[in-house]
């Protein structure tokens with residue numbers, strides 16, 4: 455029950471997903487694909503997005519605050535520079551960073567600069583190798599279905615370079631997915647991966663109960679501790695009176711969750727059977 459709390463918190467409060475990358479890789483196209491309409495301006499001019507664009511969407515039951523950012527690069531343009539600073543700042547509030555690359559151009563120095571961003575290291579990250587449709591002879595369609603979760607095989611060069619860049623521990627946390635925004639490839643994989651990362655896959659409607667309230671989670675933890683204390687007191691042959699204190703606390707904690715005030719009468723009733731004083 456307690457384990458369901460994290461999942462419950464995510465389903466209730468949602469997560470913040472920030473899309474970053476150098477200009478023109480397809481970040482705004484991703485935002486548009488995920489929201490289902492042309493929310494952001496998309497052009498073939500690098501530096502199109504200059505502001506932060508936010509939309510609320512739902513990914514497999516998870517409420518997602520999706521943030522599209524300005525392409526990160528060195529720029530002399532004052533307005534664009536403000537956008538780039540905002541993009542870097544947005545990383546701080548992300549629960550998940552989607553780092554987008556243009557696969558047809560490989561891993562560039564600008565990509566590497568972004569990947570070296572300090573704040574990125576502490577974040578959960580998915581790397582999207584986008585524009586897979588532009589790559590010659592790529593049998594991406596077949597691969598996506600056949601090789602649903604393992605995209606590394608088909609991205610050897612980028613993957614090896616990325617492994618070098620990100621230390622091993624981080625690279626284990628990082629997933630690479632091939633995508634094409636113009637052909638709508640890889641979006642399902644992306645959604646599956648997000649749901650796997652945060653709630654461990656599908657939401658099961660058959661789950662008995664789910665704790666979504668932090669006070670309840672605390673009270674369940676308290677109850678568990680009290681019960682464990684009672685058991686260890688019993689095992690170490692403590693007097694029954696001592697065990698009673700722990701059990702009574704456990705009952706009180708549970709009562710606070712259900713809203714039932716556990717009256718002295720109930721306590722008396724329970725403990726009279728043990729023939730001990732309360």
Ligand SMILES: Nc1nc2c(ncn2[C@@H]2O[C@H](COP(=O)(O)OP(=O)(O)OP(=O)(O)O)[C@@H](O)[C@H]2O)c(=O)[nH]1
Nearest residue numbers: 477478479480481482483501502503525585634635
């Ligand atoms: N062939 C191909 N073109 C794509 C793909 N995704 C995006 N594009 C094109 O790439 C160009 C840039 O797309 P955007 O979505 O504006 O890129 P961005 O990363 O938001 O760019 P900035 O806002 O400048 O940082 C547009 O012409 C898109 O149509 C893709 O998967 N394949």
Ligand SMILES: [Mg+2]
Nearest residue numbers: 481482502503
């Ligand atoms: Mg954009």
